[in-house]
Amino acid sequence: xxxxxxxxxxxxxxxxxxxxxxxxxxxxxxxxxxxxxxxxxxxxxxxxxxxxxxxxxxxxxxxxxxxxxxxxxxxxxxxxxxxxxxxxxxxxxxxxxxxxxxxxxxxxxxxxxxxxxxxxxxxxxxxxxxxxxxxxxxxxxxxxxxxxxxxxxxxxxxxxxxxxxxxxxxxxxxxxxxxxxxxxxxxxxxxxxxxxxxxxxxxxxxxxxxxxxxxxxxxxxxxxxxxxxxxxxxxxxxxxxxxxxx
Amino acid sequence: xxxxxxxxxxxxxxxxxxxxxxxxxxxxxxxxxxxxxxxxxxxxxxxxxxxxxxxxxxxxxxxxxxxxxxxxxxxxxxxxxxxxxxxxxxxxxxxxxxxxxxxxxxxxxxxxxxxxxxxxxxxxxxxx
Numbered sequence: 001x002x003x004x005x006x007x008x009x010x011x012x013x014x015x016x017x018x019x020x021x022x023x024x025x026x027x028x029x030x031x032x033x034x035x036x037x038x039x040x041x042x043x044x045x046x047x048x049x050x051x052x053x054x055x056x057x058x059x060x061x062x063x064x065x066x067x068x069x070x071x072x073x074x075x076x077x078x079x080x081x082x083x084x085x086x087x088x089x090x091x092x093x094x095x096x097x098x099x100x101x102x103x104x105x106x107x108x109x110x111x112x113x114x115x116x117x118x119x120x121x122x123x124x125x126x127x128x129x130x131x132x133x134x135x136x137x138x139x140x141x142x143x144x145x146x147x148x149x150x151x152x153x154x155x156x157x158x159x160x161x162x163x164x165x166x167x168x169x170x171x172x173x174x175x176x177x178x179x180x181x182x183x184x185x186x187x188x189x190x191x192x193x194x195x196x197x198x199x200x201x202x203x204x205x206x207x208x209x210x211x212x213x214x215x216x217x218x219x220x221x222x223x224x225x226x227x228x229x230x231x232x233x234x235x236x237x238x239x240x241x242x243x244x245x246x
Numbered sequence: 247x248x249x250x251x252x253x254x255x256x257x258x259x260x261x262x263x264x265x266x267x268x269x270x271x272x273x274x275x276x277x278x279x280x281x282x283x284x285x286x287x288x289x290x291x292x293x294x295x296x297x298x299x300x301x302x303x304x305x306x307x308x309x310x311x312x313x314x315x316x317x318x319x320x321x322x323x324x325x326x327x328x329x330x331x332x333x334x335x336x337x338x339x340x341x342x343x344x345x346x347x348x349x350x351x352x353x354x355x356x357x358x359x360x361x362x363x364x365x366x367x368x369x370x371x372x373x374x
Contacts, residue, residue: 009303010296011251014289017310018255021285026263028278031270 068232104163105235108154109227110191113198113220115143118185120215132214135184137170139216142207143188144168150200152190154228158182161231178233185217194222252289276325277318280332283339284314290346297353313339 083093100106117140120133144155144162155162160177162168167176174181190197198220201208208218270278288310295301317335324331 003299006299006301007296010292010301010306013303013306014292014296015252015255017285017289017292018252019259021282021289022256022259022261023263024259024278024282024285026260027266027268027270028275028282029260029264030266030268031272031275031278034269035272035275 065232068234100230103235104154104161104231107227107230108191109225110153111194111224112152112154112189112191112226112228113194113222114226115188115190115201116185116217116219116221117143117188117211118217120217133216135175135186135216137168137175139207139211140175140186140188141168143201146200146207147188147190147192147197150192150196152192152197154191156189156228158187159229161229163231163235165235166231178231189226189228191226191228198222249293252293256289276321276332280317280321280335280339281314283335284317285310287313287339287342287346290343290350294346294349294353297350 079093079096083090097106101108117135119135140157144157147155157168157175157177160166160180160182162177166178169176171181174183175186176182200206201218201220203209208220211218288306291309292301292306295306317332317339320331320335323329
């Protein structure tokens, strides 16, 4: 009798535990399956989310650019209307035009040179520091510096007009100019006396001499006519105010 | 000891668990995993000891609860100290699965042949 009771205890308790175990296994199975699903779909969701965001931002950017163009067009129309109204505005408009040129807010054209620099194709050796075979922001800056010394009147890098507030900055594998990411090859266009500008880059021990040994490709072209676009972003002065009280 | 009844219970539990919409809260997965190990160990130990006629409800339940709690404490502190202490529970319970299973297997096979060597050798061993 005792033995039968004992067996009943054993069987019933083991059975209860077995049911509990089965429940745990089942729910855990559900949990793990759900976790896997959610991690898989989460990464996918993230990618599509970012892609959507990117295209939205691009569309926004395009729309804003368009708006900027139409508004500057409008401004021009107003100016010409004013000019037609009153000839005394002519002088002001001329002054305005000149100041815009100084500030880089208008596209300019004239004689000049274009300098194309590209990363070295010798970088594949892997023997030396691969960094040395790339075009860096510093290289671009030193070229710009030489061009300015030689009297360049307007400079642009890959169509990004350099103005007094422009920054040329290394940003990982690309170079930021006016907060726009640019990648090699870089085309630096400058308006000025072509011979002077070229000489400024080619003098012995100059910029080109220091870059050539690394295999960085530099191509200088003298042009009779080239156009440099205007600075495309809005300029804001938050801190500075004119101190010219006159 | 009638083996099919606990087995049926296990299957019913799995079926109920999977078909239910319940999931454990995230973060408790590791605890449930070691709890499953402890529970499986207790079930196998209980079957083994009842086959040997040595089943004690107190030992069975205290083993189940104690082992389960200890394993969870190990996981908790392992988590805090960045040591995978749950490995200890996994290794110990895992090796005991095989040991208990071997004894159950031998018992059932030897029951037919009536020469239960393991039984006489390891009589002092307890289920939990």
